[in-house]
Amino acid sequence: SQTIHQWPATLVQPVGSPLSLECTVEGTSNPNLYWYRQAAGRGLQLLFYSVGIGQISSEVPQNLSASRPQDRQFILSSKKLLLSDSGFYLCAWSTDMNTEAFFGQGTRLTVV
Amino acid sequence: KNEVEQSPQNLTAQEGEFITINCSYSVGISALHWLQQHPGGGIVSLFMLSSGKKKHGRLIATINIQEKHSSLHITASHPRDSAVYICAVRTGNQFYFGTGTSLTVIP
Numbered sequence: 001s002q003t004i005h006q007w008p009a010t011l012v013q014p015v016g017s018p019l020s021l022e023c024t025v026e027g028t029s030n031p032n033l034y035w036y037r038q039a040a041g042r043g044l045q046l047l048f049y050s051v052g053i054g055q056i057s058s059e060v061p062q063n064l065s066a067s068r069p070q071d072r073q074f075i076l077s078s079k080k081l082l083l084s085d086s087g088f089y090l091c092a093w094s095t096d097m098n099t100e101a102f103f104g105q106g107t108r109l110t111v112v
Numbered sequence: 113k114n115e116v117e118q119s120p121q122n123l124t125a126q127e128g129e130f131i132t133i134n135c136s137y138s139v140g141i142s143a144l145h146w147l148q149q150h151p152g153g154g155i156v157s158l159f160m161l162s163s164g165k166k167k168h169g170r171l172i173a174t175i176n177i178q179e180k181h182s183s184l185h186i187t188a189s190h191p192r193d194s195a196v197y198i199c200a201v202r203t204g205n206q207f208y209f210g211t212g213t214s215l216t217v218i219p
């Protein structure tokens with residue numbers, strides 16, 4: 001079966017510290033992978049998407065970066081967190097063969 | 113202007129009421145999704161639509177491609193239906209999301 005794992009579920013980090021959120025997918029190959037952020041009271045905002053290993057498209061200029069070192073692994077990073085990076089981060093995947101989308105459980109990040 | 117607009121933003125209903133959440137979009141799409149987000153934050157996909165109507169239990173989703181509009185209906189609402197419902201559309205490799213409708217069903 002197809003599953004998506006995202007961790008950690010919650011994270012409290014001080015301003016200026018680094019960040020690494022990981023997302024892995026099982027049960028499919030060559031998925032399209034996405035990172036979204038949901039700020040308080042706002043909708044989901046696309047941060048990055050990837051159609052293949054090493055291929056990253058950025059939608060919003062910001063303090064974050066993404067990498068796809070393996071086909072089913074997508075990592076969201078920051079070298080120095082800002083207070084404004086606080087929010088709920090969701091990983092998702094889909095394929096080109098069908099248009100269904102699957103979401104991770106999300107990571108609630110609080111930068112203090 | 114957002115590519116996806118949802119209404120209402122907040123909705124409170126008595127248990128048993130029939131509920132409708134609306135979604136309008138302004139881009140060409142290959143599919144429309146209705147998603148459910150519970151307080152813990154995780155999102156599950158309820159429906160994926162490209163035309164017509166789908167039903168799953170007490171949930172019904174419809175889409176009118178010509179009018180670029182979709183509705184999510186909940187019949188005989190229950191407190192466990194309390195959640196945020198999000199409309200999302202897919203165009204190419206990208207998804208665009210509405211800001212969600214926060215539903216509270218009171219016993």
